Amino acid sequence: MTESENARLGARIRAYRNMRRMTVRALAAQARASASFISQLERGQTSSSIGMLRRIASALGLTVADLFNEDDHVGHRVVRREARPELRTAPGTRKFLISQRPLQNVEIYAGEFEPGSSTGTEPYTHGDSQEIILVVRGRITLWLGPTGSGDVHVLDPGDSVEYRTSVPHRVVNESDETAEVLWMIAPPTPSS
Structure with a gap:
């Protein structure tokens, strides 16, 4: 991934973590990672393996695909x-x-x-x-x-x-x- 892609991914992870009112340490504990790694990932300063992204996504109640979805405006969703x-x-x-x-x-x-x-x-x-x-x-x-x-x-x-x-x-x-x-x-x- 490019630096720009890492930065956008990190920003989405941080946004979801903040929505969940989770601290960096809480996310790190649930994803079995260090807090410094999560912090660096959120700032786009490092990349991550797919396995780690799966653990992060799971801790946030998401899928790995959700982490990469850049469509910020979801709009109305009707479910019958x-x-x-x-x-x-x-x-x-x-x-x-x-x-x-x-x-x-x-x-x-x-x-x-x-x-x-x-x-x-x-x-x-x-x-x-x-x-x-x-x-x-x-x-x-x-x-x-x-x-x-x-x-x-x-x-x-x-x-x-x-x-x-x-x-x-x-x-x-x-x-x-x-x-x-x-x-x-x-x-x-x-x-x-």
Whole structure:
């Protein structure tokens, strides 16, 4: 890559890192690199292997292709319900990505829970972002905190709860009808 290309790539990496409110050290730790390397890369003073770019992209919740996309103006993006990307989830649940990649400022998912289904048997965490869950249809139970201790919230249509993604959480549909929810996360959490 030329010096100009390295500089543009570095500027995009820095912009995505700042959008995620990540420090250079946090990105370096997640990408298994040194902070000085990330700093030099962001300033266009060094180049990187594809393997390292994959780790950086993953830590930022992106693909390597996203790092090279210079189209800053994305414009309006319409996603029809039937065309939403579906993510693998627990049995009896469906989760769809609403916000489109590359995720920039917010991450939004729609979820459906059949009666008796859940996000899993154990609460989970992901990053340390602000998350809001809004019930669109049906009723869910949201567990916040470690198993056996913590808060339990029963939510009906129109109800919402806001919490940090670093707090263990779990959703269960204990009702007799399918429940539909929206998750909104800002800034987007890094990929696992």
